[in-house]
Amino acid sequence: MATSNKRTCLQYLLHLAQDNLDFRLPEIKALLSLRGKPFHPSLNFKEKSPFWCLDGLSEEDVRGIMARSVCAKSAFELWGHGQTHSELKTSLLSYPAENMSPFMHKDSTYRINVYTFNKTLEFSDRIKRIDAMEYLTFEGAVSLKSPQHVFCLLEDYGTDPNNIPEHPNYIYFGRWIADGQRELIRSHSVKNRHFIGNTSMDAGLSFIMANHARVKENDLVFDPFVGTGSLLVACSQFGAYVCGTDIDYNTIHGKGRSSRKNHKWRGPDENIRANLRQYGTEKMYLDVMVSDASKPVWREAALFDAVITDPPYGIRESTRRTGSHKDNTKPPDGIYGESHVPVSQAYHLSDIFTDLLNFAAHHLVMGGRLVYWLPVYRPEYSEETVPLHPCLRLISNCEQTLSSHTSRRLITMEKIKEPEELDSLAHLADPRFSPYQGHNAFREKYFSGLNKRCVKDNDNKSDVNGE
Template sequence: EIASLLSLCGGQFSGEQEIRVNSPFWILNIPSEEMARGLMKRTVCAKSIFELWGHGRSAGELYASLKNYPTDKMLPYLHSDSTYKVHIHTFNKTLTQAQKIKKIDALEFLPFKGKVNLKNPEHIFWILEDYGMNPNDVPEEPIHLYFGRWIADGQRELIESYSVKKRHFIGNTSMDACLSFIMANHGRVKPNDIVYDPFVGTGGLLISSAHFGAYVCGTDIDYNTIHGLGKASRKNQKWRGPDENIRANLRQYGLEKYYLDALVADSSRPIWRKGMLFDAIITD
């Protein structure tokens, strides 16, 4: 997902760090903070993005890296009129509060001039510590440390707000919300695209694509699914209601204006004229 969004928003994976398999931390080269925010407005896989000020395989390497970071890039966020706080996130290990405070105090060499504000700071800084992936073999010290300024969070709340459990029209194979957003990002869907799902079902992939501003359409061989007829998939509901259909699903999220249509069709028999029709075909 991140690789697709980098090709859409701009940026690339950095060669500065050897990416470990399944590592929760990646270093990216992104031309601007605006592009970084644009990436985070799309991703449901990444939790947060930071402006990296320093990193290393030990605390000493991290501190040396921070001391080499250009002071002129730090000062706009550390001046006397600013407020800030420092968070610590450890992957695969839990620290005591005393340990966290000790690690924060060790950064006293940084030129912080502003006031600490734990409730509503202007700037938030993070220490990120990676203790590997094996919960049965946690090292005493982190295998990699990072320090940076928080820029933006990802869109993981979309997983809950678009949950199939809350959706108006569902079927036995309705696409999970998280997967549908990942697939839309893999398809690099963008505003005003035309997106087609040849096995549309209840329209889960149309919803995620429409969320990103694309106009959506689909086909399915199942007449009852396309028209919202037949037996319901919900517990304690025998038949589908009069307004259970794909259009109603998009209406539920305020996306009806992006809905083109859904047709009953067999995808093994081509129904489209030759030529470029769609910006993306996304299906499962």
């Protein structure tokens, strides 16, 4: 709707979901930076709080963020706030009338919602809260079903469910602007996906990865360990063209044993293209091919706007690459038929990450992002464990705990310079560029006696390499 351009000093309130806490700030920062906006928090910003107040944004910016965010539930134009209802009243009465009047005139319709975090209010108490706000001079008519404007009173009772205060710690009032994209988590759940595997990535995390990677319309996105293509599904939803590779012929061609309960073999159309078709984004599908991520198969060029991937950790799938320990002499070209599968050898995790960072440095466009999962053995983890590269700047590093001793970290890096000849060998010359070596034995540690109980738990709950 057209609003007066006299409206000034607007602040916006984000209401965030209380899961995946670590991933929220990098997501919102990435989405803001897509719009060329910095992150300007106000009002005693606390990262773990469900409410964040942001300055320096327009309503269009906020709508843009909410059109992408899976971490934010809703956004409001903040009209007032305080530690008590009386402070809220003072704050609301001093809010500029010209900011409010376009939404309160007599020809408009409205409703007021009451939302409480960490406390449930009786219906009668909600009504009392609304009645107590009569000092706000809404001149329009109430419409519960289809109001033009929705307002919300939000009460924050803290984050401790075992210690809920009688009165809220903080109260906000604002005009609802937009909801985030939490619905995507349900609509894209792998439970209802056409083609899945043992390590298909959870829908919510896939969208978070696409947001951390700042994937946008018409981007070209690549997943070198594509599996069943969950990350391509998420990126295509945000308008990117997608492609990928996997060493496993059956995965790429949708053949072999099914991962579905009660299905022995995969059906005729169980493949990544069909997954995109399921969500109406088939036109963004470029292709996938059988290829070993440790081998350079791409021409030397900055091809991709984002590289986004979930490498194998060797827990549910093997970490293999083509090649043999034996010193085989190369057969003459064409001696093998099309179906020849080269022998393979172990692909150590530290090599996987060195190759991945080198690949990103060579094949990302400048400013393009690499987003990937790094498995870590928590007792030995420190920030210095994260692999670095002279051409990539670390943007964020978020933990998802898997058990008391293991977690995986979502690493986001941005390309800042074109590689020079020696940059690909930086990990050999400088230990800062290959610090993950110590975690080489992640698989052994994961399955070690210390973790046996956790592995059992995880078999029932979540997979270290997917859901």
